[in-house]
Amino acid sequence: MAIELEKTPSSYLPFDILEIILLKSPSVKSLLRFKTVCKSWNTIISDPVFVRKHLEKSKNSPNNNNLFLSTYKNSIQRFSLFNFEGPRIHAERVEENIHYIYDVILCECNGVLLLKESRRYTRKHALWNPSTRNVMYFEGPPTFRLYELVKDHGVCYDAITDDFKVVFVYEMKYAIYSCNNRSWTEKKTHLEIGNYGSYGGIFVDGAIYWVSETGQLVVYFDPRTDELKTLQKPEVLNGDEKTTIRIASLRGSLYLYCDDRDEDTVRIWIKEKGVFENCWNEYITIENLMPRNKWWLHPLCFVGNEILIRLDGKRFVYYSPSDKTFEEFEEIGIYGCEIVPYSSSLYFPHASYLDI
Numbered sequence: 001m002a003i004e005l006e007k008t009p010s011s012y013l014p015f016d017i018l019e020i021i022l023l024k025s026p027s028v029k030s031l032l033r034f035k036t037v038c039k040s041w042n043t044i045i046s047d048p049v050f051v052r053k054h055l056e057k058s059k060n061s062p063n064n065n066n067l068f069l070s071t072y073k074n075s076i077q078r079f080s081l082f083n084f085e086g087p088r089i090h091a092e093r094v095e096e097n098i099h100y101i102y103d104v105i106l107c108e109c110n111g112v113l114l115l116k117e118s119r120r121y122t123r124k125h126a127l128w129n130p131s132t133r134n135v136m137y138f139e140g141p142p143t144f145r146l147y148e149l150v151k152d153h154g155v156c157y158d159a160i161t162d163d164f165k166v167v168f169v170y171e172m173k174y175a176i177y178s179c180n181n182r183s184w185t186e187k188k189t190h191l192e193i194g195n196y197g198s199y200g201g202i203f204v205d206g207a208i209y210w211v212s213e214t215g216q217l218v219v220y221f222d223p224r225t226d227e228l229k230t231l232q233k234p235e236v237l238n239g240d241e242k243t244t245i246r247i248a249s250l251r252g253s254l255y256l257y258c259d260d261r262d263e264d265t266v267r268i269w270i271k272e273k274g275v276f277e278n279c280w281n282e283y284i285t286i287e288n289l290m291p292r293n294k295w296w297l298h299p300l301c302f303v304g305n306e307i308l309i310r311l312d313g314k315r316f317v318y319y320s321p322s323d324k325t326f327e328e329f330e331e332i333g334i335y336g337c338e339i340v341p342y343s344s345s346l347y348f349p350h351a352s353y354l355d356i
Contacts, residue, residue, distance in 0.1 A: 015040075015044070018040070018041075018044060019044055019050060019053075022034065022041070022044060022045060022050070023050070023053055023054055023057055026057075026058060026061065026344070027344075028131035028132060028344045028345065028346055029131070031045050031054070031346065032045075032132065032346075045346070048162060050346075051345070051346045051347055052159075054345065054346055055110055055111065055343060055345040055346070055347065058343050058344055058345065059251075059252055059343050078096065078100075078103055079093075079094040079096060079130065080092065080093055080094060081093075081094055081130075081342065082339075084301075084303055084308055084316075085303070089329070094130050095130075095133070097133045097135065098115070098126060098128050098135050099126070099137075101117050101118075101124065102115040102116065102117060102124070102125075102126045102128070103115070103117075103118055104116050104117070104118050105340050106153045106200045107153055107154055107155055107200025107201055107202075107203070107340065108155070108200075108203070108340045108341065108342055109154075109155035109156055109157055109164070109203040109208075109347075110157050110203070110343070110345050110347040111129055111131060111342065111343050111344055111345030111346075111347050112127050112128070112129050112155065112157075112164065112345075112347055112348060113127070113128050113129070113130070113340070113342075114126075114127060114153060114155045114166060114200070115127075115128060121146055121147050121149075122140075122146075123139040123140040123146060124137070124139060125137070125138055125139065125140065125166070126138070127155070127164065127166070127179070127348070127349065129345070129347065129348045131344040131345060131346075132346060132348055134348040136179065136348075136349055138166075138177060138182070140168060140175075141168065141175040141177075141184045141186060142184065143184075143186065144170065144175065144186075148170055148171075149170070149171070150168050150169065150170060151169050151170060151171065151192075151193055151194065151213075152169045152193045152194070152200060152201060152210055153166070153167065153168055153169070153200045153201060154166070154167040154169075154200060154201025154202075154203065154208035154210070154221060155167070155201070155203060155208070156201075156203050156206070156207060156208045156221060156223050157203070157223075157347065158223035158224070159206065160223075160224060161180065161223075162180070162350075163178055163179060163180040163181075163223075163349075164179040164180075164347075164348075164349045165177065165178055165179070165221075165223055165226075166179070167201065167208060167221050169189075169193045169210070169228075171192070172188065172189060172190065172192075173186060173187065173188050173189060174186075174187055174189055174221075174228060175187075176226050179349035179350075180349065180350065185226065187226070187227075187228075189228050191212060191217075191219050191228050191230065192212060192213040192214070193210045193211070193212060193213060193219055194210075194211060194212065194213035194214075194215065201221070202247060202248070202249045202254070203249075204249040204252060204253065204254050205252070205253070205254060205271075205273055205274065206223070207220045207221060207222055207223065208220060208221040209231075209247055209254055210247075211245060211246060211247055212230075215244035215245060215246075216233075216241060216244075216245065217230050217231075217233070218230065218231040218232075218233065218245070218247060218256065219231070231271075231278060232278040232280075233245060233256070233280070234256065234269045234280040234282070235280075237258070242261065243258045243259075243261065244258060245257070245258045246258065246298075248298065248299045248300075249341065250299060250301060250302055250307070251301075251302055253270050253271060253273065254270070254271040255268055255269065255270050255271070255283065255299065256268070256269045256271065256280060257269070257297075257299070259289075259294035259295070259297075264287065264288060264289045264290070264294075265285050265286060265287050265289065266285070266286040266289060266294055266297055267282065267284075267285050267286075268282075268283045268284050268285070268286065268299070269281060269282050269283055270283045284321045286309075286319055286321075287324050288324060288325075288326070296310075296311055296312040297309055297310075297311055298310045300316075300339070300341060301341055303318065305320070305321070305322070306318040306319060306320050306321075306327075307319045307321065310339065315328065315329070316328070316329045317329065
């Protein structure tokens with residue numbers, strides 16, 4: 001019987017058909033089990049092209065509106081996966097296999113989370129994929145002083161070298177950790193990065209994006225050159241030094257938004273695809289906002305044709321661009337917690353470099 005199972009998948013199904021069938025499984029846990037069926041299934045599911053296609057399919061799924069939530073560090077249930085469906089919220093506890101000291105989520109890239117200890121000054125960090133339960137522990141740049149403040153973080157996947165890179169940004173310098181090489185590279189920069197409108201750097205379209213400390217520039221890390229560069233703002237904002245810009249990632253695209261100082265509105269632009277594209281197209285204007293909500297507004301994701309927005313520490317609303325109306329949730333008791341958009345994926349640095 002075991003021999004029959006080994007022969008069946010590869011003997012009777014063409015490769016392309018088998019790949020299509022396996023891609024229809026949204027569950028990473030199921031795919032990990034399927035890898036044990038036979039060598040051909042394991043080969044397909046382990047292929048980087050399949051891993052990329054599965055993540056793209058997951059992100060494009062209309063049911064994929066999950067938010068990864070970090071609860072309070074003294075909570076028994078530290079990590080939960082939240083799904084927003086209409087006016088209801090579904091919570092699912094995440095099985096933890098990561099050391100208990102890593103309880104602060106810094107950012108996310110392709111389903112891989114960057115975490116650290118809750119202490120302000122620490123060298124201890126980890127990469128964790130909750131879906132595959134893979135963990136990698138590493139320490140900060142060894143030549144930097146422990147009490148040097150990390151101003152922001154980011155993680156990106158370099159498709160050319162098949163490498164995950166972690167970026168720590170300091171005052172006038174930054175450091176890049178290559179997961180493939182298990183080593184740090186340090187570089188100087190005149191760009192100053194601050195955290196506006198996001199929890200850590202945003203990985204989208206092959207690069208990590210931040211907003212400068214002045215709130216006037218979009219800064220990005222290009223993994224092909226390991227350089228920090230700047231992106232032009234929408235032309236209408238050029239010369240405006242009083243408006244603070246913020247950024248968000250929605251449906252795999254980078255969005256830039258800012259409030260009109262004298263109006264009850266927030267304007268949103270979408271960047272054209274491609275790392276080197278500097279073209280912004282005005283997307284929508286969110287209207288009828290209370291003045292106190294404009295600064296705290298943070299778009300999280302699309303749910304159908306509506307945008308899920310976090311207005312402050314514990315208020316969430318749906319905004320309908322067509323009707324220009326808000327639908328508010330009841331308070332859900334997650335004030336002060338980090339919420340990171342999350343997609344279940346098979347991605348992780350190569351197994352030969354894991355510390356599990």
